[in-house]
Amino acid sequence: MAIVKKAFLSVIFFTILCGFVYTMVVTGISQALFAKETNGRIIEVNGIKYGSELMAQQFTGNKYMWGRIMKLNIVTVNDKSGAKLMYAAPSNLSPASNEYKEIVARRVAKIKAADPQQGDKPIPVDLVTNSGSGLDPDISLAAAQYQIPRIAKYNNMSFEEVQRIIDKCTSHKIWGFLGEETVNVLKVNLMLEHIL
Structure with a gap:
């Protein structure tokens, strides 16, 4: 029973770490350092989006x-x-x-x-x-x-x-x-x- 509990907690821990924390950190870094590229390098003029570079x-x-x-x-x-x-x-x-x-x-x-x-x-x-x-x-x-x-x-x-x-x-x-x-x-x- 202890092994099942450890396995379950490991799944929860790595799901949170890899699925949420890692994703938020990488997204945050990319938005801070490469915002234009992260958002698709959209060409926008006077509020009109014409496409992506x-x-x-x-x-x-x-x-x-x-x-x-x-x-x-x-x-x-x-x-x-x-x-x-x-x-x-x-x-x-x-x-x-x-x-x-x-x-x-x-x-x-x-x-x-x-x-x-x-x-x-x-x-x-x-x-x-x-x-x-x-x-x-x-x-x-x-x-x-x-x-x-x-x-x-x-x-x-x-x-x-x-x-x-x-x-x-x-x-x-x-x-x-x-x-x-x-x-x-x-x-x-x-x-x-x-x-x-």
Whole structure:
């Protein structure tokens, strides 16, 4: 009976310690030191929340910067009122599959039609492929710069003005050599709309 009592008290103790105390301490530390990141790095302007810097949004208009391909589903999930909800998910397609090749070919055709002034210039690979999560909010600097002529044309801007916006939304390599330079698509588009 004493063993059962000790086991029961151990379960209660570790449930409180690991389930409540640890969680509250870690949450408190993260809120104190990294509040913006902990809360999803939401972009809010004048009380309006436009999205998270950490989560991709799909932009399809010619005046916007386009991000990576997103695998979107608007059929299978409903909210409490019955309305369809859109969600994205990673793709499990093999790069060797015919379906994957068709998706890439359609995206290449769409980009070439939207950016005819680029001629036969190679399209950066991240503009025609999914990210691992399907929700990558950033694209490479090369992919952003590839779109400058189209964005400038449809926003009545100079190439230099678009480049300045891209520069403001570019994350540089950590310590100058780790990782790659990336551009946040949502921030660029909010700046194009004069929201940021």
